Amino acid sequence: MPSTSTPDYIIVGGGLCGLVLAARLSEDPSVSVCVLESGSENFHDENIDVPANLARTWGNPQYDATFFSTPQKGAGARQIFLPRGKGLGGSTLVRRTLNFVLSAISLLDQQLGNPGWNWNEFMKYFKKATQSESFTYCPQDVAAYGMHFDENAHGTDGPLKKTFPRCMDALVQPALQTADILGIRRNPDPSAGDNRGIFVATKSIDANATRSSAASAYYEPNKSRPNLVVLTGARVSRLLTANGSGSGIVIRGVEYLQGDALKVLEASREVILCAGSYETPKILELSGIGDPSILGKHGIPVVLDLKSVGENHRECQDHLVYTVTARLKGKLETYDSMQSPQVAEWQKKLYTEERTGLLSATPSLFAFLPLRTVDKDGIILDSARKMKLEGTNVAAQMTFKLQQQWLDNDRIPWIQYVAPFPNPALNEVSSINFIDRFMPGPGASVEPGRAYMTINAMLHHPFSRGSVHITSPDPLQPPAIELNALDNDADLAIFAETYKFAGKFLKTGPLGALVEEVICPATELKTDVDINAFLRQSLGSSFHPVGTVGMLPQKDGGCVDPSLKVYGTANLRVVDASIIPVLISAHLQATLYAIAEKVCLVPSDVERPHDIVLGC
Numbered sequence: 112m113p114s115t116s117t118p119d120y121i122i123v124g125g126g127l128c129g130l131v132l133a134a135r136l137s138e139d140p141s142v143s144v145c146v147l148e149s150g151s152e153n154f155h156d157e158n159i160d161v162p163a164n165l166a167r168t169w170g171n172p173q174y175d176a177t178f179f180s181t182p183q184k185g186a187g188a189r190q191i192f193l194p195r196g197k198g199l200g201g202s203t204l205v206r207r208t209l210n211f212v213l214s215a216i217s218l219l220d221q222q223l224g225n226p227g228w229n230w231n232e233f234m235k236y237f238k239k240a241t242q243s244e245s246f247t248y249c250p251q252d253v254a255a256y257g258m259h260f261d262e263n264a265h266g267t268d269g270p271l272k273k274t275f276p277r278c279m280d281a282l283v284q285p286a287l288q289t290a291d292i293l294g295i296r297r298n299p300d301p302s303a304g305d306n307r308g309i310f311v312a313t314k315s316i317d318a319n320a321t322r323s324s325a326a327s328a329y330y331e332p333n334k335s336r337p338n339l340v341v342l343t344g345a346r347v348s349r350l351l352t353a354n355g356s357g358s359g360i361v362i363r364g365v366e367y368l369q370g371d372a373l374k375v376l377e378a379s380r381e382v383i384l385c386a387g388s389y390e391t392p393k394i395l396e397l398s399g400i401g402d403p404s405i406l407g408k409h410g411i412p413v414v415l416d417l418k419s420v421g422e423n424h425r426e427c428q429d430h431l432v433y434t435v436t437a438r439l440k441g442k443l444e445t446y447d448s449m450q451s452p453q454v455a456e457w458q459k460k461l462y463t464e465e466r467t468g469l470l471s472a473t474p475s476l477f478a479f480l481p482l483r484t485v486d487k488d489g490i491i492l493d494s495a496r497k498m499k500l501e502g503t504n505v506a507a508q509m510t511f512k513l514q515q516q517w518l519d520n521d522r523i524p525w526i527q528y529v530a531p532f533p534n535p536a537l538n539e540v541s542s543i544n545f546i547d548r549f550m551p552g553p554g555a556s557v558e559p560g561r562a563y564m565t566i567n568a569m570l571h572h573p574f575s576r577g578s579v580h581i582t583s584p585d586p587l588q589p590p591a592i593e594l595n596a597l598d599n600d601a602d603l604a605i606f607a608e609t610y611k612f613a614g615k616f617l618k619t620g621p622l623g624a625l626v627e628e629v630i631c632p633a634t635e636l637k638t639d640v641d642i643n644a645f646l647r648q649s650l651g652s653s654f655h656p657v658g659t660v661g662m663l664p665q666k667d668g669g670c671v672d673p674s675l676k677v678y679g680t681a682n683l684r685v686v687d688a689s690i691i692p693v694l695i696s697a698h699l700q701a702t703l704y705a706i707a708e709k710v711c712l713v714p715s716d717v718e719r720p721h722d723i724v725l726g727c
Contacts, residue, residue, distance in 0.1 A: 118145040118340070121365055121378040122385055123347045123394065125150070126201020127325040127700070128686045128707040129385035134270075134329040135711035137339040144339050145376065147367055149346040150174075150198030154326035159204050161462065162316050163446070163470045168205045169194045175205060178389055178589055180652075185575075185597030187648045193429075193592060194654055195387055199343065200326030202387070202654070203315070206700065223509055223692060224664040225673045247318050248275035256287065256311045259299040270328040271704065272317035276472040281443040282564050282622065283311065283476050289620035295478055306697060307524055309478040315700065320462065320471035345369045348586035350382060350398035350683070352414050358681040360415055368586065381682045388656035388689040389579055392421035393590045395660070396581045400677070409584045415679045419506070419668045421590075421659050422578035428694045429577075430527075430653035431596055432569040433606065433646055435613050436631035443562040443625070444469070450559050474567070479524035479696065485608035492518050495601040498574065506661065506668035507576065510693040514572050524696040526609050528616070529567040563630075566616065568609045569653050571696045573602045579659045596650055606650075607642045655699045660685050661692035675710060686710050 120136055122129045125148030137144045151173070153159070158167040158174065168174035170192075178193040196202035246265040253260065253275050265273075287297070290309045298308030315323045333339060346368045353363040364377030384391045395401055399414030401421065406413055421427070439445070446469055449455040461468030486492055495518055500511040517523045577593040597603050617626050629635075632649075636642045663669030665678045671690055677683045686707060688699055695702060 116143070117364075117377045117379050118143040119378065119380040120144045121376060121382045122146045123365060123382065124148065124201065124385035124387065124390070124687065125199045125326075125330070125341060125343075126196060126385060126387060126687070127203050127703050129201070129383075130199065130325040130329045131704060131707035132383060132385065132686060132711055133339060133341070134333050135708070137333060137336050140336075140338055142338060145378075146339075146341045147345040147347055147365065147376070148199055148341060148343050149176075150196075151343050152199050152326075152341075154198060154200045154204055154324055154331075159200075159324070160321045161470050162314070162320065162322055162473050165205060165473065168196075172197070174198060176390075178592060180577075180592045180594050180596075183594060183596045183650075185595070185603075185647060186650045189648075191594060191596065191650070191652050193389070193652055193656070195389060198326075199330055199341065200324035203324040203700065204322075204326070206315075206654075206698075223506075223513070224667065224669075225662055227673050228662070245269055245271070245317075246273045246313070248313075252277075253311075256283070257297040257299060258311055261300045261303040264300060264303040270332060271315065272323035272328065273313050274316050274318060275313055276311065276316075276475045277320065278467050278469060278472045279311070279475050280445045280469065282439075282445060282625070285621035285625060286476055286616075289616060289622040290478065292620040293616065295480065295484075298479075301477075301479070302701070305522070306479050307481065307522065309476065311475050312477050314473060314475070316471070316473075320466040342367075342369065345374075346586065347386070347394055348373070348397060350394065350400070351375065351377070352398070359679045360683075361681045362683040378682075381684060384660075384683070384685045385687045387687050388427070388659045389590055389592060391685055391687055391689045392579045392659045393581055393586075395420045395677075397584065397586055400680075405580055409581060411584055417670060417677070417679060419661065419670050421580045422576075427577040427579055427592075427594070427659045428573065428575070428657055429594060430569050430571060430655040430694060430698075431573050431575070431594075431602070431606075432567055432651055432653040433610075433649045434565045434567050434631065435610065435617070435629060436563055436565045437617050437626045437629045438558075439562040439564060439625050440627045441562070441625075442560070445562045445564060447561070447563045474529050476529065478528040479571075480526050480528070481521045481523065482518055482525040482605065483521060485526065485605065485612045489519075491601065491604045491608065494604065495574070498599065498601055500574075500576075505666070506663045506692065509663070509667065510658075511574065511576075513693060514574060517572060523572075525571055526605065527569040527571060528609075528613065529569075564626075565631075566613045568606070568613055570602060570605060570609075572694055574599050575602055576658075579656075592656075594652070597647060603643055603646065606646050607639055610636075610642050610646065653698075655688070655694070657688045657691035657694055657699070660689040662690040663692050684710070 119142050122133055125146045129146055133144050133146050136142055158164050170177055174197055176195040176197045180191040182188045182190055194205055196205045245268055296308040298310040301310050317323045347365050348368055349366050350362050351364045353361040362382045366375050399412050400417055402418040403413045403416055449458055458468045458470050462470040496515055500507055575595045575598050577595045579590050579592050582588055582591050632645045636645055660670040662671045671677050671685050675684045675686055
């Protein structure tokens with residue numbers, strides 16, 4: 112299929128969902144697919160392939176679209192860094208942890224009006240996604256960390272590669288033993304339907320210690336198919352519409368920039384937006400699909416009045432996070448040891464010759480915990496139950512109330528710790544000062560030759576909600592991303608308690624015995640006022656944005672229906688994280704693979720009434 116012809120499907124965005132869709136759809140030789148990706152085909156170089164080199168991609172325009180939030184009133188008026196992958200593979204190229212853990216709750220509960228997306232139904236697609244992986248590990252190695260994997264929850268011969276970390280730093284076992292003392296249960300397999308507890312996470316890293324991305328897993332093996340065309344350096348500026356019928360506005364194709372040239376590509380069946388939670392609403396608004404009051408500010412004619420684009424009336428959410436850093440006693444083999452040129456050279460040799468060592472892995476130890484872990488007296492729970500969300504639509508109220516129901520559900524992890532979390536600012540791997548630029552820094556100088564560890568604390572279900580909207584009719588201008596971080600007392604109170612619990616973790620058991628002193632924050636915080644001030648100055652994002660083009664009933668303020676078709680259109684779908692109307696209790700990667708697999712059914716696959724059939 113030459114690039115100038117009319118494909119059946121145009122996929123906007125060559126990230127995780129876009130490349131899964133492209134690979135699955137093009138399995139049918141009678142179907143033609145064209146993917147438009149604004150970045151390049153750069154998914155094989157040492158900054159991508161070597162797992163621990165991931166921090167080299169952040170803020171680097173070759174790999175990262177490099178978004179920033181608007182100044183956040185609740186976070187010291189700071190702009191929060193929001194990296195998004197740029198290039199074939201999208202954010203699977205720049206993810207921090209390459210963590211592959213399934214959410215333990217329903218993705219989009221029946222209470223939200225999305226038939227076919229309750230937990231029991233969606234679990235079938237989790238299984239389809241995990242059957243698309245190749246999982247390799249040594250039983251003796253995993254047993255040493257309390258892991259035992261359920262074979263029914265993992266695949267063995269699919270395109271996506273997954274392994275158990277072959278190298279972990281010296282702090283993992285002491286941290287596990289300390290968690291035992293603190294009453295945190297070990298989880299032998301967080302991908303088997305229950306992700307509560309502490310565990311060593313599997314990674315989307317192959318048996319050769321190389322990152323397995325959507326590009327290497329789904330695109331690379333299929334790139335020679337004559338019915339699959341991928342155009343890189345192609346930035347979609349708007350959707351092109353035609354007169355619709357009773358089924359809605361017809362999207363006839365897209366307009367895109369490639370170099371200095373403005374080009375047009377038409378589709379015979381569907382256009383599918385897979386551009387992500389920031390770019391998808393931006394493209395819709397640039398195309399005249401959105402809130403007339405916002406479009407009018409920028410002189411964009413209204414094609415379709417869909418006020419919920421970009422927010423669902425404050426439905427954009429992200430996992431918020433902060434870090435605590437400690438200096439350790441003695442000399443330990445942590446990522447920080449690579450400050451030494453000799454150690455760095457040795458680690459490079461280990462990786463090059465044996466495919467092991469610190470460069471072969473990323474943060475591995477995770478604890479997913481219910482709210483009661485840090486709120487034993489229930490004060491925060493009672494306060495959060497009384498909160499109200501003002502000035503929003505039915506959909507926002509629905510998801511807000513759903514989160515309130517989750518507060519005292521011990522089956523739903525509310526907070527997450529990553530410990531020990533390697534600090535990229537302190538080792539040779541990173542080419543940027545991650546701490547100072549993106550997650551405010553230790554507040555104390557680090558010493559060459561010393562070992563450090565960082566605890567990364569995340570809130571899975573913040574009550575804060577924001578929006579994403581265009582700032583200009585110019586498609587090259589970034590959107591305004593408003594997080595409204597820490598705009599409510601409940602989020603701040605939960606974070607304050609997670610800080611206290613992290614301090615306990617650093618003072619207890621075998622791990623506590625290794626800690627010399629906490630250096631971030633630089634001084635001991637003795638009051639809640641001090642803790643809250645630290646949190647506002649150090650809060651960042653864990654880069655998991657959702658909810659900007661939410662899947663909810665239209666009457667309640669939704670943008671897409673359960674088949675992911677945009678309301679009011681005949682042939683436009685959205686398949687990316689923007690359709691998730693409420694944050695899940697996990698990182699997004701595994702869930703997004705499942706969403707893309709669910710959408711990729713063809714008519715011959717149809718077995719259940721809620722299956723999605725593209726082109727119908």
